[in-house]
Amino acid sequence: MELKNKKMTEAEFSKQREEILTHWPTGKGVDLQEAVEYLKKVPEHKNFAAKLRKANQEGVTLVQPRAGVALVDEHIKLLQYLQDEGGADLLPNTIDSYTRQNRYNECEVGIQESIKENRSMLNGFPVVNHGVANCRKVLEAVELPLQARHGTPDARLLTEIIHAGGWTSNEGGGISYNIPYAKSVSLEKTILDWQYCDRLTGMYEEMGIEINREPFGPLTGTLVPPSMSNVVAIVEGLLAAEQGVKNLTLGYGQCGNLVQDVAAIRALVEQASEYFKTYGYNNIELTTVFHQWMGGFPADESKAFGVISWGSATAALAGATKVIVKTPHEAIGIPTKEANAQGIKATKQTLNLLKGQRLPMSKELEQEISLIKAETKCIMDKLFELGKGDLAVGVVKAFETGVMDIPFAPSKYNAGKILPARDNNGAVRYLEFGGIPMSKEIKDFNRQLLEDRAKTEGRDVSFQMVVDDIYAVGKGTLVGRPE
Numbered sequence: 001m002e003l004k005n006k007k008m009t010e011a012e013f014s015k016q017r018e019e020i021l022t023h024w025p026t027g028k029g030v031d032l033q034e035a036v037e038y039l040k041k042v043p044e045h046k047n048f049a050a051k052l053r054k055a056n057q058e059g060v061t062l063v064q065p066r067a068g069v070a071l072v073d074e075h076i077k078l079l080q081y082l083q084d085e086g087g088a089d090l091l092p093n094t095i096d097s098y099t100r101q102n103r104y105n106e107c108e109v110g111i112q113e114s115i116k117e118n119r120s121m122l123n124g125f126p127v128v129n130h131g132v133a134n135c136r137k138v139l140e141a142v143e144l145p146l147q148a149r150h151g152t153p154d155a156r157l158l159t160e161i162i163h164a165g166g167w168t169s170n171e172g173g174g175i176s177y178n179i180p181y182a183k184s185v186s187l188e189k190t191i192l193d194w195q196y197c198d199r200l201t202g203m204y205e206e207m208g209i210e211i212n213r214e215p216f217g218p219l220t221g222t223l224v225p226p227s228m229s230n231v232v233a234i235v236e237g238l239l240a241a242e243q244g245v246k247n248l249t250l251g252y253g254q255c256g257n258l259v260q261d262v263a264a265i266r267a268l269v270e271q272a273s274e275y276f277k278t279y280g281y282n283n284i285e286l287t288t289v290f291h292q293w294m295g296g297f298p299a300d301e302s303k304a305f306g307v308i309s310w311g312s313a314t315a316a317l318a319g320a321t322k323v324i325v326k327t328p329h330e331a332i333g334i335p336t337k338e339a340n341a342q343g344i345k346a347t348k349q350t351l352n353l354l355k356g357q358r359l360p361m362s363k364e365l366e367q368e369i370s371l372i373k374a375e376t377k378c379i380m381d382k383l384f385e386l387g388k389g390d391l392a393v394g395v396v397k398a399f400e401t402g403v404m405d406i407p408f409a410p411s412k413y414n415a416g417k418i419l420p421a422r423d424n425n426g427a428v429r430y431l432e433f434g435g436i437p438m439s440k441e442i443k444d445f446n447r448q449l450l451e452d453r454a455k456t457e458g459r460d461v462s463f464q465m466v467v468d469d470i471y472a473v474g475k476g477t478l479v480g481r482p483e
């Protein structure tokens, strides 16, 4: 199929669908009309899009953990615990790595081993292998809306199954679930595949079922400059809107400097809304998600709670609609249900203490919002130019030329010439731009801030700053000062 940012035709969608549903036997359990009837009976309080809309209207920040284990009954117990003991507002189904690579045979082995070992031998919920009926069993066992959180370049079958199973939100996108997650999957393929997922979402919307879509904001979660992360979020939002998606949550991963993080969320909402309007998508319901620090964590659990609470405070002051929670086991690996619930409770305590508070506008905040918007615009303008007006084509060319470039991404389609480092206040700045087309004024401004830090530290602006910043939070500081 030719790559273009155009709503898929019915014929093209049906042709793909016929083949997709054969990729695993559980595909036979998907019947669109039957699924619509089932979804119509899902109560409003278990619809993800509805709950986000309500939170946005009330100005509250919802709390959502990540969680997923191999077997259905254990997964249900886990989600019920995070709902009842943790107090989660929204529930995840974190999907295992084999499913993310469409390696369903290995999921089958993992399921059998989990039964034998009586513990989860997969790092998430193998939703394709479990199929529609089990998705519904999970939904019917909890009182909260459900979302699939994964990292799947080709999520077409996964998306068919989760929505037929009553889950009303799906994370991901053609860029955000490729560049940080895959080594050699072409961007063209993942944009096309995610157009399918978004078209299916659009079809549900056209049949009266509200489904939320959430591009994956943090990307590599390693010092990603806010403007680069906002470009990906806005682009995936526009691509989804073209396919008929109406309910969108655009995301951002915490960098750590309060003013910059609040500015990133404010700039994201304002600029995304402008682009939706410019391109004629007038009825998008836009919400935001703030991911607590996605980089290296301190192993000490008390220190980990410090990082979790700081992310919670920033999400509240930014007015994010949702915050994704980390746990005190982050430095070790997949958390126990108890540690997961602790992360939720610490987050809710902080959000409640800050209820109704927002970071007030200031010269610094205004300046940071304008800078992020200006940087974002430089990249977006180039994107449309490269694509000769077509966003999808523009994205592929932007990565080929390094106009879009995600720091520390594994994908061979990512130029990897960009280098970020923190300024003296811990805000993430561009140290190297590679092919990113920023104005001279913006380049000089970023450089000056890094020179100021270098002067304070008595060293040159260098790659060592980048390395020091990557380890800093785990070692207990934000800026990686020389030892």
Ligand SMILES: CCC[C@H]1O[C@@H](n2cnc3c(N)ncnc32)[C@H](O)[C@@H]1O
Binding pocket: 066, 067, 068, 069, 094, 123, 124, 125, 326, 330, 333, 334, 335
């Ligand atoms: C981009 C996602 C990374 C985060 O996703 C967490 N994560 C991954 N898999 C699971 C799981 N099965 N249960 C609970 N958390 C999980 C990691 O710890 C990390 O914070």
